Each structure stands twice: as C-alpha cells, then as structure tokens.
Amino acid sequence: MTQAFRIIGMVLLCLAIGYLGSKITVESVQTWYPTLEKPSFNPPNWLFAPVWTTLYIIMGIAAGIVWNKITLDKDSVKRGMTFFFSQLGLNLLWSYLFFGLKNPLLGLFDIILLWLFIYETMAQFNKVSKTATYLFIPYMLWVSFATILNASIWWLNR
Numbered sequence: 001m002t003q004a005f006r007i008i009g010m011v012l013l014c015l016a017i018g019y020l021g022s023k024i025t026v027e028s029v030q031t032w033y034p035t036l037e038k039p040s041f042n043p044p045n046w047l048f049a050p051v052w053t054t055l056y057i058i059m060g061i062a063a064g065i066v067w068n069k070i071t072l073d074k075d076s077v078k079r080g081m082t083f084f085f086s087q088l089g090l091n092l093l094w095s096y097l098f099f100g101l102k103n104p105l106l107g108l109f110d111i112i113l114l115w116l117f118i119y120e121t122m123a124q125f126n127k128v129s130k131t132a133t134y135l136f137i138p139y140m141l142w143v144s145f146a147t148i149l150n151a152s153i154w155w156l157n158r
Contacts, residue, residue, distance in 0.1 A: 007064030014056035014063070017088055021095035022049070028099040036104075039152040055139045059088075062125060062135035069128045080124035080132075087117035104154035111147045118143055 029045060063084050070077045090113055098107030118140050126133040 003064065003068040006067045007061050010063040010067065011057050011060030014060040014088065015053070017092050018052055018056045021052075021092050024092075024095040025099040028102060032102050033099070036153055037156040039149065039156065042149060042153075051142060055142060058135050059084075059139055062129075062132040065132045065135075066125050066128045073128055076124065076127040080121065080128055083117055083121040083124050087114055087121050090114040090117055098150065104150060104157060108147075108150050108154050111143065111150050115140075115143050115147055 033045075063081065066077055066080050066084070090110055094107055094110045094114060097103055097110050118136065122133050122136045122140065125136065
C-alpha cells in the first residue's frame, strides 16, 4: 500500500467522521444552540465547518504518515493509531453528547477526555514522525479552545 493511499484513506475516514458529527449537530445548531447563553468569545457559527474540515484533513494526513511507517516500527505505529482511532471516536461522541443529547456537561466530560487522548496520540505519533506530531498541533489548540468554550456554555446555562 502506498503512502498516498494511506493518507487519502485516513483523510476520507476523518471527513466521514466529521460528516456524521455534522448530521448529529445540524438540527440542534438551528433550534437549541441559538437559545443558549454563550460567552463573548463564541465564534460565529459559519466558522466551525471550515475549521473542522481543515482539521479533519490535517488529522488524516498525520495518521496516514504514521500508518505508512508500519514496517519501520510496528509497535509504536499500532499504539499511535489506537490512540488516534480512540480520539476520533471521542470526537464524534462529543457531537452526540453536546448537540444530540443537548447536554453541555456530558460534552464537557467527553471533550476533556478527548483532549487527553489527543495529547497521548501526539506523544505516540512523536515516536514515529515529528511531522505527524506537528500536524496535530492546530487540532490540539482548537480542542483546547473548544474545551474552554464548552465549559463556559455549560457554566452560563447551568
């Protein structure tokens, strides 16, 4: 399997997860979310789709790069990819908890766990590819911001 195929496969997987998450959120973004009190630093709704699309593409590239190293360091790649898939699942679960169940507190618990799994994914990826680790930095920064935003929304609406 070529590196290009692995990268394309991982990008498509990440975009599919993003698409599923958007299907969960779309109704609540139009009905429930506008009724919530939000902090002054809440970004406009139109910003989320392009940011997340970009992040999913970058995440997929990083995962494809790591997957491509499977013949060089099988154990490290397996550990890194296990954390990658786990954080991807937590990412999707957040959409369901926050928007699907309309529960910012459960979303907050999930996003904190997601942040920890992203951190560990980066630590594992770093054993295999510095480039993949660097590609994860924007995602880590965005999820850090999203964690603060989620906590603020929960606090303002408790």
